[in-house]
Amino acid sequence: MILRRVTGHVKAQNWFAVGIDFLIVVAGILIAFQITNWAAARQDNLIYQQARVRVIEEANANLQLSQDAITRLSEQQELVLGIVRGFETCCADGGAEERFIRALQPLRFIVSLELRQEAINQMLRSDAFLDNITPEDRTMLSLYARRIDRIANNSRFSDDFQLTRKQVHDNPIFKRTLAGDFTGGLLQLALTVSYEEACQDDALNQFLFDRLENAIYIVGQARGLEQASREVLISLGESPSDAPEPEYTP
Amino acid sequence: MILRRVTEHVKAQNWFAVGLDFLIVVVGILLAFQITEWSAERQQRIAEGRYLTELARDLQADVDELRGGWEQAWWRLTTAESILRALDPDFESPSFFPAPAPADTLNGAIDRSEYSEYMFAALTTTFILIGTDYTFDELVQSGNLGVLSNRALVTRLAAYYGRHNRKRIEFEIAREQVGPLLAYLRDNGFGMADRATVDDLIRLANSDPRFLGFVKLAYFLAFWQHTQLKLVLADAEATLLALEREIEDRS
Numbered sequence: 267m268i269l270r271r272v273t274g275h276v277k278a279q280n281w282f283a284v285g286i287d288f289l290i291v292v293a294g295i296l297i298a299f300q301i302t303n304w305a306a307a308r309q310d311n312l313i314y315q316q317a318r319v320r321v322i323e324e325a326n327a328n329l330q331l332s333q334d335a336i337t338r339l340s341e342q343q344e345l346v347l348g349i350v351r352g353f354e355t356c357c358a359d360g361g362a363e364e365r366f367i368r369a370l371q372p373l374r375f376i377v378s379l380e381l382r383q384e385a386i387n388q389m390l391r392s393d394a395f396l397d398n399i400t401p402e403d404r405t406m407l408s409l410y411a412r413r414i415d416r417i418a419n420n421s422r423f424s425d426d427f428q429l430t431r432k433q434v435h436d437n438p439i440f441k442r443t444l445a446g447d448f449t450g451g452l453l454q455l456a457l458t459v460s461y462e463e464a465c466q467d468d469a470l471n472q473f474l475f476d477r478l479e480n481a482i483y484i485v486g487q488a489r490g491l492e493q494a495s496r497e498v499l500i501s502l503g504e505s506p507s508d509a510p511e512p513e514y515t516p
Numbered sequence: 517m518i519l520r521r522v523t524e525h526v527k528a529q530n531w532f533a534v535g536l537d538f539l540i541v542v543v544g545i546l547l548a549f550q551i552t553e554w555s556a557e558r559q560q561r562i563a564e565g566r567y568l569t570e571l572a573r574d575l576q577a578d579v580d581e582l583r584g585g586w587e588q589a590w591w592r593l594t595t596a597e598s599i600l601r602a603l604d605p606d607f608e609s610p611s612f613f614p615a616p617a618p619a620d621t622l623n624g625a626i627d628r629s630e631y632s633e634y635m636f637a638a639l640t641t642t643f644i645l646i647g648t649d650y651t652f653d654e655l656v657q658s659g660n661l662g663v664l665s666n667r668a669l670v671t672r673l674a675a676y677y678g679r680h681n682r683k684r685i686e687f688e689i690a691r692e693q694v695g696p697l698l699a700y701l702r703d704n705g706f707g708m709a710d711r712a713t714v715d716d717l718i719r720l721a722n723s724d725p726r727f728l729g730f731v732k733l734a735y736f737l738a739f740w741q742h743t744q745l746k747l748v749l750a751d752a753e754a755t756l757l758a759l760e761r762e763i764e765d766r767s
Contacts, residue, residue, distance in 0.1 A: 287540065288540065288543070288544060288547075291540060291544030291548075292548050292551070299548070299552050390654070391650055391657060392657075393655070396566060396567075401569070404570065411650070419644050427698060427699075475702065475707070479702060
């Protein structure tokens with residue numbers, strides 16, 4: 267149709283009409299390109315919104331992880347302090363040994379701060395999002411990423427250091443038994459010496475001090491993670507989920 | 517439709533119409549492609565501007581982080597030095613490191629008062645490099661480095677981030693040296709949250725040669741970090757300046 271019309275216009279030397287015909291072809295192709303671009307931009311924006319949701323979920327997960335770690339470490343601190351209080355009197359009466367052994371079991375685990383960084387790294391390191399993210403959001407997310415990277419680095423250092431310390435089950439005042447509940451994956455410990463001797467044992471006291479120091483340090487890191495995650499969620503227009511702290515059963 | 521028209525013209529041996537049909541389609545498409553290409557080029561220049569701004573923002577974050585680390589290293593260095601000088605008035609800093617920059621050349625006063633009563637925590641602290649390479653990493657990963665038209669700047673950025681990454685690894689190795697000091701403190705019942713002043717540490721270093729050795733180690737690490745951070749900071753500032761010039765030239 268266009269071709270016939272154009273031929274007619276040229277034969278009739280109607281150059282204005284020929285120009286219009288050209289314009290229709292060019293504009294048609296350009297509009298087709300534009301529609302493709304709009305569709306691609308819409309798709310990019312959709313992908314960005316999904317990535318943003320993942321960042322929010324991740325920040326909420328980190329908030330929860332930090333709260334869990336604080337809960338578990340506070341428990342550990344309480345358990346250590348309870349044992350130390352018992353050691354001050356160093357008297358086996360009234361079930362002190364049984365309480366001590368029960369409290370010791372959960373202290374054998376090193377509580378780490380395993381935070382999540384995948385979504386935030388994807389958001390900051392993928393070129394697909396640069397056109398959609400605002401400079402303010404990018405700056406704020408970049409700050410959050412650096413903060414949690416530092417916390418992850420500190421936690422790794424602390425974990426590695428803990429592994430260089432003597433573990434309680436290597437202390438000859440203990441033996442491992444099949445008695446009791448070992449659903450936590452570790453065999454129950456039992457004393458090979460009297461409770462009175464155990465409370466004087468340097469290596470055991472050293473272990474308890476290690477756990478206390480580790481708890482103080484990791485709680486500090488967890489509070490930093492908690493604060494950073496709260497701040498980023500508020501900046502993204504979300505209210506941090508204040509889920510009740512999970513119940514911890516030693 | 518086009519094929520049918522062309523076939524009709526060929527059958528009628530209307531060669532002028534056939535040529536015109538081809539010409540319209542070819543020229544129309546070429547023109548449309550050209551316009552699209554101009555538009556893409558314009559988009560690329562906009563993207564380049566955006567990338568340059570983001571790179572500058574990342575480098576500014578690096579400068580702020582490095583300056584903070586430099587100030588922290590300076591504070592630890594002078595603290596450890598004050599302990600060593602109290603024990604040995606003839607103490608001299610190692611000649612293989614350049615003399616540390618005086619505190620007043622730094623940006624503002626160095627206030628680490630929160631540590632002044634927790635000297636065990638202060639001595640075991642080391643600065644770790646995190647760095648902000650998100651935009652550069654994104655450019656490399658996506659293969660978009662070609663968006664940046666100033667190739668000298670690209671080379672400079674690649675060199676800066678390469679050096680920064682190497683330093684990051686070195687700083688992590690340096691941090692490992694703190695482990696034995698931390699173990700010493702734990703084994704002797706000193707906690708990070710225990711209050712201890714410089715005078716307490718002088719007394720301890722005076723009575724225990726092992727602790728004195730650890731103070732020397734902490735001093736060396738702080739000195740090394742201070743020296744290294746000064747170089748990385750100068751590198752970051754110079755790269756940022758080059759980027760800002762590029763942004764200015766483009767505007």
